[in-house]
Amino acid sequence: MNRPRTVRAANGLLERMEARPRKDGLVTYRYRPVGGKPINLGTDRLKAIKKVLDLLGAGDNIGMIGRLWEQYQETADWRNLAEGTRTDYTQCSEPLLKVFANVKANEIRATDVARYLRIERKEAPVRANREAALLSNLFNLAIERGEAEVNPCRQVRRNTEQPRTEAPKADALLAFLKWLARQTAQRKIIGLAAEYAAVAGSRKVEFLDIVRPQVDRASLVIRTKRAKQRGIKRGEIIEEVEITPKLLDLLDRIDAAHREQERECLYLFPNKHGNAYTAAGFKAMWGKLMNQALKEKVIAERFTFHDLRAYYATTHKAEHGTLPDLHANPAITARVYDRNKVVKRKAL
Known part of the structure; x- marks a missing residue:
């Protein structure tokens, strides 16, 4: 099913969203539909974005890791990566999405990331570190979009990597x-x-x-x-x-x-x-x-x-x-x- 396309403005809000400062120091958000009156969204930025996505019929999988992966590939950050890094991240996405694709970013805790690194991917600890780096980038995107508040990947120690010590004879x-x-x-x-x-x-x-x-x-x-x-x-x-x-x-x-x-x-x-x-x-x-x-x-x-x-x-x-x-x-x-x-x- 094709869903309405949503665009994020430079300030992190969705297209046609406004942020209006109030005298008491808070910020109130509202949405201006095409040809309609502004819709008040309250003062909670995350909830305001969710309301707009729901209005657009695009809010059922908001903030899910699978959706964030798709959105990440449309960002300037993705385009600025070296071709080899993009290829590597695409490979990393396969095992990562098997575990987190249908999980919302704001529901993932540091313990979940640690479990992925130590248990889910214990057979490939070095590769798991690369996958965690991709996951961290997806969390950063979620934070920018108001779909998460923190990046739990930053709270978890990566697996120890032992550099190779032998050169070919x-x-x-x-x-x-x-x-x-x-x-x-x-x-x-x-x-x-x-x-x-x-x-x-x-x-x-x-x-x-x-x-x-x-x-x-x-x-x-x-x-x-x-x-x-x-x-x-x-x-x-x-x-x-x-x-x-x-x-x-x-x-x-x-x-x-x-x-x-x-x-x-x-x-x-x-x-x-x-x-x-x-x-x-x-x-x-x-x-x-x-x-x-x-x-x-x-x-x-x-x-x-x-x-x-x-x-x-x-x-x-x-x-x-x-x-x-x-x-x-x-x-x-x-x-x-x-x-x-x-x-x-x-x-x-």
Whole structure:
């Protein structure tokens, strides 16, 4: 059943709602229907909004988490998120809505959020933290709309996250890449992308859509936009990755892989249709290949694609004595990506 569309004004009220200050310091709310007289709604903002939604025939699921999720995807906050974050939140919404879709935001308490983190999602504690972050955003929206008074997610401690401590072993990574090189043409592309991540240290989001003009062989640099920049820095930090002999050899093999498929593609790591991989599509392909490699005993232990960035940082430090510039905050590079087990220092 299609319901009347409701629009929230800049002050958090619904469209055609008014807030009128009174001499006693209170604020009275009223609604101006099209072609009708103003309707008094009282001084309680939350109840006033509910009354308007009821008048519009849109109040039966007001403040429900499922409805807030739909509304959140129409906000400027959602549009300002990076594409990868929007994809991640969409995935997070599935288990979250199974529990909270038909529950009103103002009925959820901190104990409910804690139960979700510790019991409902105890098998995936790290993922549960991401889902709680999405839930917190939905509560913020509910508060702006007058559909909740507090955000209980802020009162609950997140599950403890243990950072990964191992980078892929060089021999295991080499065995995996050689195995992929013997696979189909498309699987070779995945292997070349993995090798690029290990050699250049870039995030997936920074190079999955990389195109040939970004590879400047004359200046021996590859230019990409650094991801995860906030505010005015978003998309403005350009990384220039030096093309070393090892990276140059990889670029030559990428060109050879394209010739093998008899196509001149704009993207360095195209999918089978010649387009850039989506984050979800690449993730699915990577998981499939990793499972098969484990089954065929090509490798003994699973590693994530993100671990390849740690492999780069760890190897860079071992070979050059310093960590590379991977993050706006060097402390995060050291904490997340440095997986060296031996620390060298000089005695007096």
